[in-house]
Amino acid sequence: GAVVSQHPSRVICKSGTSVKIECRSLDFQATTMFWYRQFPKQSLMLMATSNEGSKATYEQGVEKDKFLINHASLTLSTLTVTSAHPEDSSFYICSALPSPSLWDKNQNANTGELFFGEGSRLTVL
């Protein structure tokens, strides 16, 4: 199956520093990736849609200047949490949508099936 890798899996940083999280699709190309945040016992909250070669689309209430997203290639999207504060501590998960040309011919192209990374747990001290 398709594999999405996130790095780092865990990161601890001091308040005020910036942290970069990488999301890579290892065996497929993804023009679209998504970033989620999940607090303990809460749902995955969609933060933004990352589009290769263009600006990310942020969900309402998500600060684009605080959560910088770059999708410079078809296999890599990065999320940078700038000037992190303790309230930014969370589990950040990315997902990737395989580009249509690489979908299995038996798949329904409209399902929008996603492949998730393993998640990155950020702790801000």
Next chain:
Amino acid sequence: QKEVEQNSGPLSVPEGAIASLNCTYSDRGSQSFFWYRQYSGKSPELIMFIYSNGDKEDGRFTAQLNKASQYVSLLIRDSQPSDSATYLCAVKRGSTLGRLYFGRGTQLTVWP
């Protein structure tokens, strides 16, 4: 009203029983519906998707969709202890493929 609502549980069933998980959504324009399973501290993994009214079966899992009632469910037959996890209902909205909104999840425990 939240986009996607689920009973957070916990839901506890004995091994071999049927587990029934429910989900409602607020936007009638929602198009596709997904069930993911998430183990603690791990990322979600897809169990099933459904986009037509009715039932869809895959092994021990059956997804049911009723768009008129804005309701989607997941049945797990012959539940196993390994099925113990949090089950997330997700709904696709808008034209962007993969843009999903998740419910809070229902925690399922299957006891031997």
